[in-house]
Amino acid sequence: MTLEGQKARADRNESRVKLLTALVTLVGAVATAFGVIWGVTAKRADTATAQADTSAVEVQKLKQENADLQNRLAAAQKDLEALRASASSSDPGGGNQSSDQVQTSFLTDLQYVDYDHKASTGYYRADGPYEANGKDYPHGIAMSSGCQNRDGGDYWVDFNLGRSYTRLVGDVALEDSNTAGVEMKYQLMLDGVSKAGKALTAGNTSPIDVDVTDGLRLRLLVHDPRRTSCGAEGHAYVIWGDLRLTGKV
Numbered sequence: 559m560t561l562e563g564q565k566a567r568a569d570r571n572e573s574r575v576k577l578l579t580a581l582v583t584l585v586g587a588v589a590t591a592f593g594v595i596w597g598v599t600a601k602r603a604d605t606a607t608a609q610a611d612t613s614a615v616e617v618q619k620l621k622q623e624n625a626d627l628q629n630r631l632a633a634a635q636k637d638l639e640a641l642r643a644s645a646s647s648s649d650p651g652g653g654n655q656s657s658d659q660v661q662t663s664f665l666t667d668l669q670y671v672d673y674d675h676k677a678s679t680g681y682y683r684a685d686g687p688y689e690a691n692g693k694d695y696p697h698g699i700a701m702s703s704g705c706q707n708r709d710g711g712d713y714w715v716d717f718n719l720g721r722s723y724t725r726l727v728g729d730v731a732l733e734d735s736n737t738a739g740v741e742m743k744y745q746l747m748l749d750g751v752s753k754a755g756k757a758l759t760a761g762n763t764s765p766i767d768v769d770v771t772d773g774l775r776l777r778l779l780v781h782d783p784r785r786t787s788c789g790a791e792g793h794a795y796v797i798w799g800d801l802r803l804t805g806k807v
Contacts, residue, residue, distance in 0.1 A: 782794055
């Protein structure tokens with residue numbers, strides 16, 4: 559082989575070596591890139607798996623909370639039905655009985671309709687407060703038989719209840735400013751029937767709690783047998799303490 563042929567062959571071999579070297583370098587670069595991509599993909603896959611696990615836990619938690627809320631709602635509905643059943647059993651009319659609602663008023667809110675005309679000096683005042691047995695009664699009523707009483711020591715005042723009330727409560731006592739040793743009696747009557755009454759002495763209070771259902775005429779009566787003349791017996795007053803009427807609206 560000539561010298562020129564050997565040189566050409568050597569050049570071809572060198573070119574092949576360079577090509578192979580470049581190819582090897584390219585394959586290495588591709589492999590490296592593939593490895594990087596694979597690593598990133600694997601990391602993302604792991605992250606996605608972890609997020610999926612977390613989401614599954616959250617979903618399960620939400621399902622449990624929803625179940626708890628449903629149970630509470632069912633229990634509340636059951637309690638509501640029980641309350642409705644109880645209300646229905648106590649109110650057969652279906653709850654449309656507004657007349658069963660009650661109101662309370664003081665007897666002093668009413669005007670008397672009649673009084674004892676025989677006891678011309680009898681005393682009635684509804685302009686409290688009055689003090690009896692150490693207690694103030696802002697809505698108290700003061701009554702006295704007066705002197706020169708021509709009704710045996712009685713004095714009464716009538717009120718019209720109009721059959722609108724069911725109960726009368728309050729106190730009765732002697733006024734604290736009465737003359738020492740005074741003793742009087744009181745009587746509470748409804749349509750001519752005595753509902754309460756007793757003797758009163760200083761320092762004692764008599765409670766009143768009377769059924770006045772369907773009652774029409776209420777009478778407050780005080781009795782002081784000494785008051786047939788105006789002598790030295792001194793004055794005496796009975797205090798009806800804040801009498802309250804309960805009635806239907």
